[in-house]
Amino acid sequence: MSTTTVAVLGLGAMGLPMATRLATELTVHGFDISAERMELARAAGISTFQNARETVSGADALLLAVRNGEQLDSVLFGETGVAQSLKPGAVVILTSTVGLDAVPATAARLGELGVGLVDAPLSGGPVRAGEGDLLIVVGAEPAELAKVRPVLELLASTLSIVGDKPGDGQALKTVNQLLCGVHIAAAAEALALAEKLGLDQETTLQALQAGAANSFMLGNRGPRMLQAYAEEGAEVLSRLDIFVKDMGIVTSAARALHLSTPVASAAEQLYLLGEAHDLAAADDSAVIKVLAPKSAK
The missing domain is CATH 1.10.1040.10 (N-(1-d-carboxylethyl)-l-norvaline Dehydrogenase; domain 2)
Structure with missing residues (x-):
């Protein structure tokens, strides 16, 4: 696991404790627009970068928490989107509740780039995130899930695999x-x-x-x-x-x-x-x- 690199975009109330938890066993890259959150991340042993694309470059997995489907599309495929900067074989771990419609289309677009998508919405607040005590429900192709299962297990006390395709978690x-x-x-x-x-x-x-x-x-x-x-x-x-x-x-x-x-x-x-x-x-x-x-x- 120590050879796995995870990028975390957004080091807010949930992003930072999750990144901090992952940094106990993995290499973690982080980015946030807040200089204060970046400083806290560095203090937690997280490597920070100047922008989102630099953060995800070379990462094995991207842990992504967004507000809705529109923001998901913007972060990955917008003008400053990071999808093109992900290496082939990388996996995006979507931890947000964005609804049923956005995920299959996103998985298809990422697949064209050779990038997988693990649909893994979670429940639990910042304290539980930092303790690895989250509930995470997962819909993903088995091969993609296998790549990032150790990442999810670091964050979850309850990891429920509910289906074999992105969208099942949603x-x-x-x-x-x-x-x-x-x-x-x-x-x-x-x-x-x-x-x-x-x-x-x-x-x-x-x-x-x-x-x-x-x-x-x-x-x-x-x-x-x-x-x-x-x-x-x-x-x-x-x-x-x-x-x-x-x-x-x-x-x-x-x-x-x-x-x-x-x-x-x-x-x-x-x-x-x-x-x-x-x-x-x-x-x-x-x-x-x-x-x-x-x-x-």
């Missing part, structure tokens, strides 16, 4: 995000109702977590929902507008299949309302403020 992540988005919205409704009923929200949260109503999202987002009305709000660990994007992917996929998803659609509207109330950059736990906007003490 499909499972779409199902995952349906449940996550609905669970956050349901937790917000429950805690908003508790307050309106005159219950102490913290006590309510503790009681709910001890019973059948508990869920990962209730336990994870619930405490942050209790901080939503403070002047500084909850720490932003997952932006609300990420679920605007992800629930849009969910409902678009379902609509294309003529599948009714009324609960997911209702949750999507809640995140859209949050975005309309200037909460796009807030932590997604702030969605409770859409349900109970007058609850601030």
Whole structure:
């Protein structure tokens, strides 16, 4: 593994801890437009470069986290895209949730250059990324997966191979995000109702977590929902507008299949309302403020 070189473009909240984790056993190249993030990367043993193309040149794998399909296309094939700088036989590891449509076309274009694509959307925040405790679901041709499996295993405590073609990972992540988005919205409704009923929200949260109503999202987002009305709000660990994007992917996929998803659609509207109330950059736990906007003490 020590002979493997991984390039990481974007050293933000997730990129830097993932690159740092990989640098414990691999050679890691990194690039970010922020000089501060580049300095932190160098301190973590990551080799930094002047631009993205230099960063990926000669790398065996490119770990890529982008916001959506349009950004994926721009990073790889745009005016300053890096696809042409990847060596034949290299593999792009796509860790983002970009939806079902973008990935097969991207895999085909990379294939023309002799570059593979491993569709590997992940779940887990920055702390779990730095500890190698992520959930990663993978759709990839077996030969391409074999090249980068050690990279993925360094990052994941749970690595689920869900299909043998790019796009399969996106499909499972779409199902995952349906449940996550609905669970956050349901937790917000429950805690908003508790307050309106005159219950102490913290006590309510503790009681709910001890019973059948508990869920990962209730336990994870619930405490942050209790901080939503403070002047500084909850720490932003997952932006609300990420679920605007992800629930849009969910409902678009379902609509294309003529599948009714009324609960997911209702949750999507809640995140859209949050975005309309200037909460796009807030932590997604702030969605409770859409349900109970007058609850601030």
